[in-house]
Every structure is written in structure tokens, then in C-alpha cells.
Amino acid sequence: MTGLTFSEKVLGAKSGMDARAGDIVVGEPDLILGTDGSTPMAIDYYEAMGGGAVVAPERVLLARDHYAPPTSPATQAFHSRMEEFAAAHSIELLAVGDGISFLVALETGRVASGHLVIGGDSHTVTCGVAGAFATGVGSSDLAAAFKTGKVWLRVPDTTRVDLSGVMATGVTTKDVALELVARLAGVVSPFTALEFVGQGVRELPPEDRIVLCNMVAEMGGMAGVFPTSEWASDDHAAFASTVSVELGEIDPLVALPHDPGNRVPIGDALGREVDWVFLGTCAGGRADDFREALRVLRAAGGIANGVTVAAAPPTAAVRAVLVEDGTLAGLEAAGVLIAETGCGPCCGTSGPLPPPGARVISTANRNFRARMGEPSIEIMLGSPATCAAAAAAGYVVDPREVA
Amino acid sequence: MLTFAGRARKLGDSINTDYIISSSRKRETIDPDVLKQWLLESVDPDFAASVQPDDVLVAGERFGSGSAMEVAVTVVLAAGIRVVLAKSFSRTYYRNALNNGLVPIEIDSTSIAEHARLRIEIDALGIRVDDDTAQLRIDAAPFSPFALKLLQAGGIVPLVARAGDLESVS
Numbered sequence: 001m002t003g004l005t006f007s008e009k010v011l012g013a014k015s016g017m018d019a020r021a022g023d024i025v026v027g028e029p030d031l032i033l034g035t036d037g038s039t040p041m042a043i044d045y046y047e048a049m050g051g052g053a054v055v056a057p058e059r060v061l062l063a064r065d066h067y068a069p070p071t072s073p074a075t076q077a078f079h080s081r082m083e084e085f086a087a088a089h090s091i092e093l094l095a096v097g098d099g100i101s102f103l104v105a106l107e108t109g110r111v112a113s114g115h116l117v118i119g120g121d122s123h124t125v126t127c128g129v130a131g132a133f134a135t136g137v138g139s140s141d142l143a144a145a146f147k148t149g150k151v152w153l154r155v156p157d158t159t160r161v162d163l164s165g166v167m168a169t170g171v172t173t174k175d176v177a178l179e180l181v182a183r184l185a186g187v188v189s190p191f192t193a194l195e196f197v198g199q200g201v202r203e204l205p206p207e208d209r210i211v212l213c214n215m216v217a218e219m220g221g222m223a224g225v226f227p228t229s230e231w232a233s234d235d236h237a238a239f240a241s242t243v244s245v246e247l248g249e250i251d252p253l254v255a256l257p258h259d260p261g262n263r264v265p266i267g268d269a270l271g272r273e274v275d276w277v278f279l280g281t282c283a284g285g286r287a288d289d290f291r292e293a294l295r296v297l298r299a300a301g302g303i304a305n306g307v308t309v310a311a312a313p314p315t316a317a318v319r320a321v322l323v324e325d326g327t328l329a330g331l332e333a334a335g336v337l338i339a340e341t342g343c344g345p346c347c348g349t350s351g352p353l354p355p356p357g358a359r360v361i362s363t364a365n366r367n368f369r370a371r372m373g374e375p376s377i378e379i380m381l382g383s384p385a386t387c388a389a390a391a392a393a394g395y396v397v398d399p400r401e402v403a
Numbered sequence: 404m405l406t407f408a409g410r411a412r413k414l415g416d417s418i419n420t421d422y423i424i425s426s427s428r429k430r431e432t433i434d435p436d437v438l439k440q441w442l443l444e445s446v447d448p449d450f451a452a453s454v455q456p457d458d459v460l461v462a463g464e465r466f467g468s469g470s471a472m473e474v475a476v477t478v479v480l481a482a483g484i485r486v487v488l489a490k491s492f493s494r495t496y497y498r499n500a501l502n503n504g505l506v507p508i509e510i511d512s513t514s515i516a517e518h519a520r521l522r523i524e525i526d527a528l529g530i531r532v533d534d535d536t537a538q539l540r541i542d543a544a545p546f547s548p549f550a551l552k553l554l555q556a557g558g559i560v561p562l563v564a565r566a567g568d569l570e571s572v573s
Contacts, residue, residue: 017571024549026571041433041473049563067430074431122471122495138473138499140559150569152549154498186465190494220468222494259417347470348427368419368469373427375445 003234005158006227007193010133014116021157021238022191030115030132032059032145033101037066037349038120038138040078043085045143054089055149061110062086063094063101066349068342070096075349089146097341099315100282102126102134106210107317113228118142118151122217123282123365128225129213133193135223156193156222157240158233159184163200165248170400173208174284174363174383176245177215178253182261183243184219192240194224195233200247201226207288214283215365218260252399254361255381258369266386269396274361274380276354277309277391278372279336281346284363284384285314287321293363293388294330300392300402303335309391310337310352312344348373361390404526405554407486407506409457411519411534414446418462419469420496422446424478426470433474435481442482456483459523461515463489467496476503486523488512488532501550504558508532510543527551548572 004012005021012019014027034042039062054060062082067075079096086093098104102124105111113131117124120142127134137151145151161180167173184194194216196209204212209226216224227233254269256262279285279293290311303309311331313319319341322328332338337352339345345353346364348371354360356374367379382390385399392402422445424438432438442451460466460479466489467475476499479487486506490513500507508523508530515521519536530543546554549572556562563569 015571024547024571026569037429037470037472045560048560050567072431078433120471122469136471136495138471138476138495138502140473140499140502144502144559144563144569147563148567148569152569152571154547190492190497220493348425349430366469368421370421370425370427370445373425375425 003237005233005237006195006225006231007133007156007158007223009231010114010116011153011155013114019155021155023155024152025155026150026152027116028149029118029145029151030059031061031105031110031117032142033105033117033119033121033124034060034062034142035066035101035121036064036078036082038142040081041139042120042142042146043081045140046146049143049147052147054091054146057089057091060091060146061101061105062091063098063104064096065100065342066347068096068340068350071350097316099341100343103282103315106130107315114231118145123214125216125221125224126210126214126282128216128223129210131225131228131231133223133225136217154191156191157189158237159188159192159194159240160242161194161196162198162242162244163196163204163247164198164244165200165246166203167247167250171250171252172383172385173204173211175250175253176247177211178255178260178263178381179250180212180245181215181218182263183245185261186220188220189240190220191222194219194221196224196226203247211283218365252383252386254386254396255367257367257378257380260366260381266398270398272380272396273359274390274395275307276358276360277307277387278345278360278362278364279309279384279387280312280314280344281364282314283365285318287318289363289384290322290327290331293384294327296385296388296399296402297334297392300389303391304394307391307394308337309335310339310345312339313341316341345372347371361387361396363387404524405506407523409459409521410455411461411515411517411521412458413515413517414460414462416463417465417468418446420467420472420475421469423467423475429472429474435474435477438474438478439481442478451482454482454484458484459521460484460487461512462487463512464491466492468493471495471499473499476500476505480505488515501553502559504554506554508543510541514539
């Protein structure tokens, strides 16, 4: 008998079944996250299922993060619908400005090691940073979870991402994440869980782990985790594959349009025109990310003529820290547009949005065509330092050369 | 047994959910009957107008990658499409399809041409696709018992509405 992987252990515990890779199990999530992108449709599904009582409202958290603030009667109606549903079923509903669903869940201690977390946002995988099995599901899954307290899941196989070495000076975890997207997306099975292991994990600043877990969505993983010892895979478990990554070999990277895996070393992107820059999102919106962006922007002499820079803190807690330490005021004084807390313009749902034809670089995790609204917009992805350096130059430059 | 017949609509690799229906369109409505007029507009602005009922989408690798937005499935169904053949699907698109009764078939779609006449037969033992235009037969691995149960029920809504619960299939 082979041992069990992290995913098999957690999904076995939550389903009461002998859960093995490839099996479909029905389990009880500890936390069910809905957003204003996914919940209005979930309520439709819920009513089509016959409505009635929500089985475990205390396990549900709903957020108004994508349409923050709502910009049309239609999006306002999505929020009204969520308010009515939450009130009728005694479910906690976050306000506009409270922040992104899964980040608030992490900040408020609602995610623990060994938990099963499902969410209507594909970046729910971020909760793997706390040792949970966390995965994105659809609105119909949310509805079924409201109605039954359960979710069906295919037990994933497991890919170990073995990190070794230490990142070079001027290289960030965002660069590592972009490298892993290029190395893993389309290569690993879509039904795989990524486990970040190896000596390199100890070298990674603990607060940076969240960046890798967030972009598990782009790496193609069903979930991603830094497992705690209690739930770690057994040594003799069946692993689908192991991918080894030497952190010291990674350069600052830029993902070119229109795919997050389309990364090139910064040296191959130098000089590419940039006229719109976005700082924030669940991928690049930690307090330190904004501090780093401000530091680089100041060191490089401020925003270049003709470049628009927008920043959106992803949660109220991050915003409060940035207000407290003066970072937000510093960004604003430098000419950065400060947007409402939440997903911001990343997915084209709330302004400020780039104009048609804009050449964007962003700290986000996705750069698909039409992601930020107009299909004529070209989006590059980079670290906060890379984005800030480009904002100061009006084109891509190596952030290591900007003190 | 589930059977389908229709005309192939050929797409390339990496058709993500933003291409299937743009996030910015979803701002105004999530009604698939309205959104279907913009189906795949980023790939081909004339695509939606050219769709006929029972058309079968035939895609390459990683169909439906990107966000988990479920309208990317319901907008396809609203256009009258019941089956998607692809070399591979994103995980979220695959599960959203099963939950909504859109049939996602993982198959080597290379040989199928635009507008080929297709017949599809699905049972517990396997999946058979007949390309009557190329006179080729392509086989695919069977759905898992739970997936087949979802498709036979017409998706998770009728399944839960009828049973009042979610139960695994042994």
C-alpha cells in the first residue's frame, strides 16, 4: 500500500472516504467563498435547485470585490441581490472596500492547515499558503454547497515543485512565479496539486509564499500548498512528477502579451513601450509590494510623461497599513491614481481602466487579451519593482539598474 | 446512452474564458441569452452570428483556461451548442461543463475540419465520435461514473433538485 499525498489526506478526511488520485469524492468544505462575480449566478442556481435553507451559513463568506464600486445599474443589482440573500440566510457579506474574498479569509484567520476551502474565484488557490486544500469552483458548485454543505471534487494527483538555491539580488518571488507558470502550465495535468517543497522553501521569505500559491491558478494546478508537517504527503506516496527549480538561475522576468506563461528575461523586453501601469491585485498587492513600487518610483525620478499609474490595495487591512505608514500618500503625491480597495481594474470590471490601445504593465497574474476590457490593450506582467521602473521610464527597463 | 449529431466549428489552442465571453460584457448582464451575441468575439467577431443549433465546438489544447466564470459555459449552451471536443480542457471549465450539462469530451481533435459532420455516442464504456465528412472514427476514454451521472441528469441543478443532496457514486 502506498502512502497518501497531502490532497488524499485532506479530501479523505473531508469526505470520509479512502480518497485516491483520480477518484471523485463528495466532501464537506470548511469554508465556502463567493464573490460578486460568482454569487449572483449561484443564487440563480440555488433557486433553480429549489431554494430553502442554506445548510451551513457559518461556513460561507461572500465578498463584493470585483465590482468595487459598482459602475452600472446591473452591477449594483448584483450587490443588492447578494445583500438580500445574505440577510435571508444569516451569511456574512463583506462590504465594498473590505477586499478580495480569499485574502480577507486569510487575514481574519478563517483558513487553517488541513481545511478544505472552495471559492468562486479561481485564485482561491491562494489559501494553500495556510496549508489548506483550496480550489476554485463554479457558481453551480457554490449553489450546491449552499444547499447541501457539500462539493464534489476529483482527487488530484500531485506534482512536487522542488525549490533549491536562493534568489539573486533584485529577483523577486513574482519572477519565480512567472517562471513556474512557463514551466508548468500545459505540462502538468489539470487535475494536479502542486506541493512546494525543498531546501529553497526555507530560503524564501515566509511572507512571499503567498505569491507562489496565488499563481498556482496560472501554473495550471487544481490546488497548491506549502504543506504543514501534520498534513504533509507521506514520503512513499505516489507522486505524478517532480519539477526541480534552481532559484538562483531566475532573472527578473516579464510576461509578454497575451499569456502569463509567455515570459522572457527582462533583457529581452527592454525598451518595450509602456503608457499604463497597474499596481495591486491578489498577486502583487501586499503592503511590501506597494512600498517597493514607491521606492523604485522615487529612485527613478517619478512617473514619466504620458504614463498613467493606478494602484488598488486588495484589502482594507493592506490599505490601512499603507495609510498608516504614508505609502499611499507617497504614491498619490507621485501622481498615482488610488483606486477603491478590491480587484481594481485587473479584470476590467472596475475603474480606472486603460484606454483602447494602451500598452500596460501590471503586477497582476493574468494578461489575456481583453482581460482589462478592450481587446486592443496589450498587457505585460512583472514584479512591483519592474512595473514601477517601467512607469518611471515609459518603457521596460531593468529594475536592478534603478538603484 | 447519450447521442449527439452536428457540425464541427474548429477553434485553436488556448481558447480561454475571456475569449469565450469577455469579462467586460459580463459587467452588464449574466444572462447567457443576451451574452451569446458576443460568443468568442475576441477570436472572430462574426462567430456568434454564424452559429447553428447543434454545432459542436472542436478545439485544441487547454480549452477554457483562465477564470472560473461559469457564464463561459452557459453562453455556449445558450448558443445551442451541446458538446465541446478538445485535446484538453482546463479543470474549471471541465467541471463547470459537467455541472451544466455541456458535454466536454477530451479527444484528439486534429483530424476534424471546419463544418465536418459529426455523430457522438456516449455510454459507461466509452465515447465514440464519427466524422462522416472525413469518414474517420475517433474514440475517447469513458466518463467517470459520477461525471456520467451528472450529464445524464442534465447537470448539478436537476441532480440536487431531485435528490436534495450530493452523493458520490460507488
